[in-house]
Amino acid sequence: MTSSRQLHLGAFMRPVSLHTGAWRYPGAFPDANFNFAHLKRFVQTLEAACFDAFFMADHLAVLNMPVDALKRSHTATSFEPFTLLSALAAVTERIGLVATASTTFDEPYHIARRFASLDHLSNGRAGWNLVTTSNPDAARNFGRDEHLEHDERYRRAREFYDVVTGLWDSWADDAFVRDVESGLYFDPEKLHVLAHKGEYLSVRGPLNIARPVQGWPVVVQAGSSEAGKQVAAETADVVFTAQSSLEAGKRFYGDVKERRERLGRPRNHLKILPGVFVVVGDSRSEAQDKRAKLDALVHYESGVSSLSIALGHDVSSFDPDGPLPEIPETNASRSSRERVIELARSEKLTVRQLAQRLGGYSGLQMIGTARDIADEMQQWLEEEGSDGFNVMFPFLPEGLDDFARKVVPELQRRGLFRRAYEGTTLRDHLGLPRPGNRFFKSP
């Protein structure tokens, strides 16, 4: 063990990859959306590399894209998270398993129960990525024509969290005495009926499953609005965030950690993990070539649609092989528009290259040798830009295997990442305490 701060690494995955061109990359498994054998291989590789957690992205609808873009991508469909992560729990021993579940389109009794069950099945490795679901197509799959407003979604989320954690505390940790001799299975004094009645939810309880192994499964959030950051500071164990640069990352990190401290709670009990897209090569140019090759696999139809959305302007009449022309002011978010224009300028991209970048992945990336990537990660850690990363692999299995075989050993050599799991639960891996039960003192 080293005494210096350590990186925490999650793998942020879709079965084929988050990049829409990845299913066409050499060696890819285009059928991984429905082929469990591939997912099993991925998670076992991550576990051998001592990752903190496997993290499954999710949506409650077929993605909200024009069908001409959607039909080019593997991202329209996937396994459902609870079923997938439970199956992965049975074929792993240590790695954390984080599933996405919505506070807008599900019931707190179901959510509390499923995460408690996953936590018992996995001996304490469950995490809940708490999302409020902003996709209006999801609303239409759940009987709502109108989507809840942003602030209402967050108010409901806050109440939902209180109900779920209250249900997790239905039973004291030592409620189940199982005394065969006297015939007492549980001590009724150690059973709490929540009887919640609030603005959005009415839930009686108790939960029909014992308190989770971790007390509460790890709570992960990704809020970036003011309301989102505040809810995260109040409730999250881990914040997953999209940051475009180290400078932006440091501002976000300071802001959320400070909100936490103002609540009188230790800042190191909240871990901040920006998402980063990592492409590893034996040389920098090899890594850049891989990135270019991957982007070239994004079908132009699909990229044009993403670029048009980002700019708020139909780009289909532009010359694909020329530079991006001047774009008039539009209704698109100014920051997104400026970011795209700046990207085209700084990397001297043609319209086609820009479209393919946008149609694939255009957020924070680290591209280079294992040492380059370790340097960048170390800098983020040391300068308090993050507590680690949620790593996105560009294509599978190669991108994941490269990271596990090349980057992880380099981080280990520097004393920045574990060589073996020290604990057994996801809270152990993240250095987070086990929450007490709000209704019962610890045994």
Next chain:
Amino acid sequence: MTSSRQLHLGAFMRPVSLHTGAWRYPGAFPDANFNFAHLKRFVQTLEAACFDAFFMADHLAVLNMPVDALKRSHTATSFEPFTLLSALAAVTERIGLVATASTTFDEPYHIARRFASLDHLSNGRAGWNLVTTSNPDAARNFGRDEHLEHDERYRRAREFYDVVTGLWDSWADDAFVRDVESGLYFDPEKLHVLAHKGEYLSVRGPLNIARPVQGWPVVVQAGSSEAGKQVAAETADVVFTAQSSLEAGKRFYGDVKERRERLGRPRNHLKILPGVFVVVGDSRSEAQDKRAKLDALVHYESGVSSLSIALGHDVSSFDPDGPLPEIPETNASRSSRERVIELARSEKLTVRQLAQRLGGYSGLQMIGTARDIADEMQQWLEEEGSDGFNVMFPFLPEGLDDFARKVVPELQRRGLFRRAYEGTTLRDHLGLPRPGNRFFKSP
């Protein structure tokens, strides 16, 4: 292969057993509610014995019992079915996996998606035990003070089933072309948007997962009311039923199969499996002794509460070691009351023994040697009382191991049960066809 009719066997389980005294039985695993290792052992034993399916009983609340009875039983808590069965899918190859899900307290998009996901994870072994959930305590866990009326529950269930099967048909079986060369992942002509708007549900679709391996996962139902039997005849692949005798079983079997035929659908594409509690001994008296020993482990407090409910009369002042006194007419269901009085008379049970029987399990049972049990099962099959059974084991692991090692080989010797799985899916095991897609012709 034999050409005669074959038995189908499901295992109807709670982790410790359905019998409330079972956790105190010698060799039991009282912690199986939260210990996956035990469940893995059970399901692997069932698979080695070629069972059609593992079937997990479920409730959406802590059981509706006085706490003085509840605290004596392991049945208050359990794993949640989707998470448990998905984990079991990862450690088995062939056995079917049937989970209970409620049409009253869940959303059709979630249910369709989770079963489709379990079906893909397990390569076609998922089954849905469609329940309407009559427990009023469940309603209070889902924001409802008043429970839906019986007929309304069934109308919603019928609509819910149409939506779920419609969502399963969102994609043609050959929709995913994954043509790396042209960059076409799916054929948009083979995607159907359900756009359902009905009396209870409004669901747009499409489902964000490919059509299940089985087309539709196997649908199991347990309706016994007129409405329930009719919904089962219209929609079920398997009917799980509680029958008290072969005579009653034959009436039920004939009734439901006839309803099916009146709908113009083949009677053998609906399998009827009564639940049966099986206690195996090397001699009849050994089996009877096991049953008596198990019942004696039901705490008297717990039995008294069950007996009082069944008779509609407080029996706590009765002499536990005397015979059942005359009971005045009450509001309890007359048939339940008469069944209990008849049970006490025919087996000459004391109040204590009767209470313990009621507090444990008092439905259809087969008790004796492997040959006795095979004789009874054979008679039910030959006289069209059933197509097989949903077997309940009195205590675990011994009761399950006895059945697998003694009864199954006897059934196999008689040519009544498979010696090896012939197909790979649960539909294959049950001899049920794969449903066509209502929106697309087969490829």
